[in-house]
Amino acid sequence: MLATVVDGKLTKVAGDPDNPLFKGYTCAKGRALPDIHNNPDRLLHSQKRTVGGGYAPVESGQAMDEIAATLQRLIAEFGPRSVALYLGTNGLPYPASALMANAFIRAIGSPMFFTANTIDQPGKQIALAAHGHWLGGDVNFHEADSWLLVGTNPLVSKAIGIPGQNPGQSLKAAINRGMKLIVIDPRRSQTAARAAIHLQPRPGEDAAILAGIINIVIDEKLYDREFVEENVDGFAALAEAVADFTPAHVAGRADIDEQQLVKAARLFASYGKRGGMVNAGTGANMAMHGNVVEYLCLCLTSICGRWQRAGERVTRPNTLLPAFTAKAQAHPPYEGWGYGEQLRVRGLTDAVCGMPTAALADEILLDGDGQVKALICIGGNPMAAWPDQRKTLRALENLDLLVTLDTEMSLTSRLAHYVIAPKMQMETPAMTMGSELIKYYASGTGIPAPYAQYAPRLAEPPSGSDLTEEWQFFLGLAKRMDLELWFINFFGGGGGRFMESPPIVCNFNGDTQITTEELFEKMCETSRIPLDEVRRHPHGHVFDVEAVVEVKDADCAAKLDVGNVVMLGELGRYFGEDIRVGWNDTDFPFRLIPRRHNNFMNSSGTRLATLNKGKAYNPTYMHPDSIAALGLNSGDLVTVTSPHDCIPSVIEADDSLRPDVVATHHAFGGLPSEDEEVRDRGSTVGRLIPTEVDFDPITGLPRQGNIPVRVTARSTVGEVSL
Incomplete structure (x- = not known):
């Protein structure tokens, strides 16, 4: 973006026509940054709840002193597990914030690190663990002849499938060159309206439709036999599991046209020389059976051989992350759930998607050993975002300590004991490492080019304000609590179990004098492209990286698994559900x-x-x-x-x-x-x-x-x- 700053104040934001990926595009949220920064309701000082239930300004250092003392008392009395941390999506614009928060919660010895991921699309990581990763990476959307989207609208969400840097232009260009888009969505969304085929089913039938498409592909032998034989396990089990999902059955339960379903399967599997991938979104994940939906997306992608092959360019080569060697081979499935911390409710545990956020309110309300007594929220608003709002309200009111890092008095901040006022986007430096990391959470995400950008601080904090950067708040607590922080550039339960290259680890040992700029230097010490080189391109740059998928190792026996017993078992139970009973309620x-x-x-x-x-x-x-x-x-x-x-x-x-x-x-x-x-x-x-x-x-x-x-x-x- 191009930002106009007058006398230290942000006054205008517009798209940057010289940016090689965005090419002048920006969204409404980006263009509104001046109003967000200059919002009269913005907190310019941290707040502390008063005895009467109101709030009064508190100096940020004093707030850290008092919060640290309370945390130490709670840990001494109830143990480290009594302290939990929740990370929401508004932490994403700040590359160091979530990572330092994770380092802090690990330093006190608490496993209670929760994120918005597990109330959005956790099935993506569960499915990848069950299926395995293709080390050659994703197919490039800009080169594909077909693509299938399930319950997602990337023209608005800028998230899954269509590259989010300029999704409207990317889709228009793809359709103009002949790509056929297939969309499954109960709504004729902005994306669905541009599709060659739009299946508009009853909600909750995405797994049935995907199973039906796989059944057609297998029955009509439209799959990639050579790729399956060399790189895929469980094909026979998958074929058996989807056999009952006939076109007639699927059309009946999903209330879609049977011939359109068959046409969609044939179009996806056999149209053009370079087929694309399958991506599901929030809508498909939130309707139950999200793990199976995401798993079937991967299964359909794999049996059709829709991954980058040897000799093809790597779609998402690291730039500010360390370099890696892409190979045309599988990374086998790995343990995705049922390990680590055991929650006290519903038999839930840690998983590759992180700790189950929907159970956190119960962990706060349930008396006994292990009860959560303190919660720190960074970039999140549980009262608006978590399920069961009334239970959430009871839980937050039950806490001995609730701390939020928030730019305004949100619903959750209105219940907090302390509200820490942070700096905002244009008042901090920025870089694109976080945008690269997203690819490890799901296929179809991340930056589809060797692109990187760095932006310096552009605006000064408002005069007379007392603001802190979010990561500095956690470093400040660590100093007061005499903690040693080990900062890792990946977080989230077992989500870091797969990376092509080892994560970067930094030891701070109480160093609170470090600046964000110096922290970025530490984070980028092993980057493929040095941060100094990235800084030389203020408009962002697509670097000359010759990253090509290499041939399979001669001794590689690993395969992708499309026959996972747990996933296909759930699919079988799903088939037995008479979904139509509910529709007659x-x-x-x-x-x-x-x-x-x-x-x-x-x-x-x-x-x-x-x-x-x-x-x-x-x-x-x-x-x-x-x-x-x-x-x-x-x-x-x-x-x-x-x-x-x-x-x-x-x-x-x-x-x-x-x-x-x-x-x-x-x-x-x-x-x-x-x-x-x-x-x-x-x-x-x-x-x-x-x-x-x-x-x-x-x-x-x-x-x-x-x-x-x-x-x-x-x-x-x-x-x-x-």
Whole structure:
């Protein structure tokens, strides 16, 4: 981006036409950075809760003193496990923040490190552990003739499948050169509207559709026999597991056209000389069976041989990460779950996706040995994001210590004992190492080029403010608690079990004088491209890296596994579910699905007029015919009720949805006592979701999509919710 700074104040942000990847593109959130930085509600001083329940400014050093002392007391009395840390998505713009937070929680000896990953798309890492990695890497979207997207809308989310640096232009160019896009989505999203084939099923049937496509590919012998024989195990088990998912069965349960399903399978498997990959998103993961959905995506990719081969360019070569040698061979499956810390509820454990965040509220509320007494939230807003909002509220109010690092008094910060005011993006240096790391969490993500960029601090913190960088807060606590920090440039449960090159490890040993710029130097000591060289290209640069996939090692016997017993066992149980019974439930005739918002990153900035355009709430989108059938009008106040709870909302007509489906954005809303402010705040979808019913036994992820609901007129704004 190009930023205009006047007298130290950020006044304008625009796309940079000289950037080789973005080429002038930026999103609404980026363009709104001046308003986000200069927001009158921004915290310029850390806050401490007063005896009367209000808040008063506190000097950041004093806050660290008091927080460190309280943590030491709790650890001495209840043990290290009594302290937990939660990392949300707003930590992503700051490369060192999450890594230093992880170093801190490990230094005190607590295993209780949680992230937003396990309430979003944890199936990606579970599936990769069960399937294995292809060391040649992903197919390049810009060269593929076909691509399949499941429950994701990358033109808005900028996340999975289509490269996020300029997704609209990338998709337009791909379609113009003849690529055929296939989309599976209950909504005719912006991405689905550009697809050659759009299957618009009932929610929750993604696994059935993928199994049906695999069945067709196998039955019609459209798979890559040579690749399967040399690089794939479990093919016979996969064929047997999907055999019952016939086109007729899948079309019936998913309510899609049978011939369109067959056409989609044939188009994906046999169109063009260079086929593409399969990627699933949040919608598919939140509807239950996300692990199986992601596993079948990998299975379909592998039996069709859709990985980079020997002699082809590496799609995502490291740049600010260490160099590695890509090879046309498999890294075998590895232990993905059931190890490490045992949670006290629902039989859950640590996993490659991280600790199960949906169980953290229970760990706070459940008395006894191991109870969580203190929680530090960095870049997250549990009251808006976690499932079961009422339980979350009870849990956060039960804590002896709740600390948030937040730019404003969010829902969660309004419950905190301390709110640490951090610096923001333009007040800190930045680099693209974090964007490279994302590729280790899922195929179809990361930077599809040897690209890197560094940006210096551009704006000064507001005059008279007392702000700290998030990573410095944790280093400050470590000094006060006499801890030695070992900083590793990868984190998240067992997520670091696979990297092509060893992670970088730095020992700080209480050095609180180091600057962010010096920390970046440490992080980039073994980078493929030296940080000094990256700095010489202020607009970002695609470096001349001749990274080519090498041939398979002569002694390599490893194979990708498409016959994992656990994953295929779940698929079998899924086949036995009579999903159609639920669709005939007159008490809950609609299914609620999640939907990304173009202008917001989860709960951030929803009250900024620049971004919300006068609509600070998250509507419940519904097909116009369904609104009319209920005797309602677009814009009416309604109550949305699930079997667990209910929320207020505002309905809005949207003919891109199936008539039996409604959709809304997660991470809006206020506290339960603020329902009457629905038009000013929106409503919290998490309140509709129980954590101990319909949850994944590996990741703990509850049903956060495909939620049975009814929609009724709301007689008054102050109508009491359950």
